[in-house]
Amino acid sequence: MTRSLQARWTDFGPALACALAGFVLGQFFGNATRGYIPTDSLFYWWGFQWVNPSSETEHGWLILGLSLWLFWRNARAEPAAPNPADRGRALAAMTAGLALHGLGYAVQQTRISILAALVFMWGVAVLAGGRRWGRAGAFPLAFMVFAIPVNVLDTAGFWLRMWVIEASHLLAGLAGIGVVRNGTQLFSPDGTYQYDVAAACSGVRSLMALTALSLLLGYLNFKSWWLRGLILLLSFPFTYLGNVVRISAVIFAAEWFGQDAGTLVHDWAGFLVFVIVLGLVMLVVGLLHRWWPRTALIEPETAAPFWSPPDRSRAGWLSKPAAVAVAVWVLAAGTVGATRHFDQLPVRSDTGVYLTADGINPVPLPPFVGVDWIGRQSAVTAIEREILPPDTGYSRRNYVALHQPGRQVFLSIVLSGRDRTSIHRPEMCVTGQGWTIKGSFAHRFDYPGHPEAGLPVTVLRLEQEVGRDGRMVPSLLAYWFVSSNRVVATHVERMLLGAWDRLRYGRADRWAYVLLQTDARDGEAAALARMREIVDGTIAHFQKPQSGGLTEAGAD
Template sequence: MDPGVILRLGLLGGVLAAVYAPVLRDLASIWWSRDDYSHGFLVLPIAAYMVWARRSALRPLPLRGGSVWGFALVLGAAALLVVGAAGRAISLSGLSLVVMAAGLVLAVLGGSYLRALAFPIAYLLFMVPVFDELLVPLRWPLQLATARVTVGFLQTLGVSALLEQNFVVLAGKTLEVASACSGTTYLISITAIGLPLGYLVLRTWWSRLALVLWALAIGVMANWVRVILIGIWASRGGEVLHGPFEVFRAMFVSWIGVAALVAAAWGLSKLQGAAAPVAIAVPQASGPRGSLAAPHRGWQAALAVLVVLGVYTTLLDRGPVDPKEDLTAFPTSVGDWLGRRADARDAVFRVEGADQELVRVYEHPESSALQLYVAYLASQQHGKKIVDYRTAQLHEGAEIAEIALRPGHTVAVNRGHLHGPSGDRPILFWYDIDGRVITNRYLARLETMRSALVHGRTNGALVLIASERGDDRATARRLEVFARELLPQLRTYFP
């Protein structure tokens, strides 16, 4: 390749890395803190290796840059990054990086290169938490299935165990099959290893499909084995939940799954027999290979977009927005209810990284107590958001409840249940974004993006009211009456 081409590509790559450095930093934080995305550290090296493995196929390809479609992809990726940065949506920002990579290849190098590099570029999706929302509907059913399989296996072994939804009740001990134990953790990470393994080792479509299906099966079964082992360990008096030396943690069992995956790939490769040479069709160049005679505008336009994008995203956030008044000053009386302070650790639900939290227990002379939890974020960023995968559990089975503030004026909130070891607790909850009460978590994200783009701020709050007990009309009515008294008072605190 011409030295001038290499220099331009290097400059483009450097600017790309600078623009997306905050995105990569936030992604690395996810890889470090979440077991289901710890494989993210491997994705870039694996993708780079897959490109290097195809180097002999890339050398003869002609440069056909300057594609209008490539530039359209670059602009689309830029828009995704702006929206992702505005809404503090790392999924959109990370997706933008993948789309930008595809767009730059098409705009600067041409369609032949994009076709050759399509799989390594698409594989970059596994370093981005884009699968969270797709897997949310599977978490609760898999939690129940894992608990059911665990109890059945323990009973077969003669261990006294009972099943209560996603709780495994042992003699003197109760184990919760939490969301992190649903098995979706493995579905992502094991597939992220299985796909490149099949791409590099296997040649037929059926063997690659078989390996991916095997990877998904491993993801579920390895989790069952892990929870069963925890149950056996706990039933025999084990005090440390994850066993001696933490051997029953997700990471340890995932390596067992990877070993099984590698063994399966080896077996399938043997079934294929000796490798046959793969012929790659190379389009014929009408000009000198490796020159950018026509597509100068392609890389220049891409470079200009990246520079403008970097400047704009840097200036997008205008800083945190504090509440009108500190939440600690919130009245202890709400209507006929009298409140007392409570420890934040006793809250039925908490938002990670909240700038201010209000936890009160309000009592009424004629009814049981209610717990009020308010989390306020002066600004939202990765790991510190009002709406994320943790709040998804609040929406499970939730429905809309209309709160009549005055004649002709109602406010919609969410009515649902919060699952816990002591049973389900009836709750009302809603989001307050830029002065709007919002029930839908996706609309809350969109409103956060709009507020960032229009006003340069991302402050917001989550309000949750939980009943101590009860699941009847009287309980629902009590929650709604309290919410009707609460809403106008909270409005004076939020900007």
């Protein structure tokens, strides 16, 4: 082996060993959830999001390619010397990555484990290429955050959609076009065209990609981080403007040429949003270059080699890269042990709902509510049982008013087991069933006989198109989550409290997700009254009363 190859192996060998430790951990002990994506692999879980349209992260492949190119570009822009080995920082980063993965696994949040993998990879880069590769890889790895699915954007997307519709409706009015707006619907008074501005049209699907590309343009053109941040922030109003232009173009095309023309513009105008947003960003970049030329990023005249050997002058055991690799393997083995421990956490037997003798399912709901309602069986579908973990519990009925068979209230309870993915945000489910969310509000149901044990709930306003005439049918859906000692109205509260219980008490609490849905064609007040009647007649049968956030049996 030549001296050059031996020198490279001295640095790359331990780094490859650390990378292998990270790969083994991520591949076989990387994912704590087994619900919708039943895999142990962190990499498969993440990659699946990039090919799954409902995850709205299909731009992940683009982000990955750009990140690899950025690392190559940055490394060649860094001076070859000085290049301190910085192995202490490399070990600290990999240790932090392993600890962060342990946290993500403990609370069953794979996204935290993805962040951990990025931190770990930065440590591997520093070990292999010294501080020079550390500087080169910092932004590309941070850029990969844009490839992580973030479901919280659904809420932002709803408000973005409403603002886009409001602005487009206003512009149409200023142009003399009499468009009628009803929630997320826009239609002509004579019925010649009608559109429902769905979530895909709101811009949320393109928001992450456009934000990432805008930040990339700022990063490549300016050396000041405040200017790069400015370009990033400008992408948000530009995305809003682009989507207003898109929806307005649909309205004008439909007004002038009919429904089919509007549909054609709608299908192809998504590209127009990218042109508008990136065009405006590039315009701002050009103006800033003209006004403040000193802020422009100047590329080096000559490119440095992609890799240069780190300085090995540091004394002590950290001067031996192999020692760092051994330490990382020991820590990775400890992390594997921690993941096995979390997999075996006891599932709390006590729950906030009454159980059948098997301890898995909630008790069957009562077949009658008073003398006015009969509860019909509603079977759990084979698809639900296939997708959700096997220890998920169910109980549901469809209550029909005897005096008005058209008035019905669907009541469902889904009880989680060890895996938190047994239950999820209702917003994901209803949109998948073809419903459009028009809004939401907080509400409270009483627990009969226990005035202190009220039920905080979230109520969704829904609409769905039915029949050949395209009629929109309104509906109300109310939901809440209950554990052995808490009742909460939102998915975020449930996630945070469940994660805290797993960390603090070392146990997996079982949460029940309770849902009611009813037709709202006779108005929201009447729909809420029906829900309240069903709650009053069933709640004491299936749910334990709560007091001050704790069950009457007491807290832990």
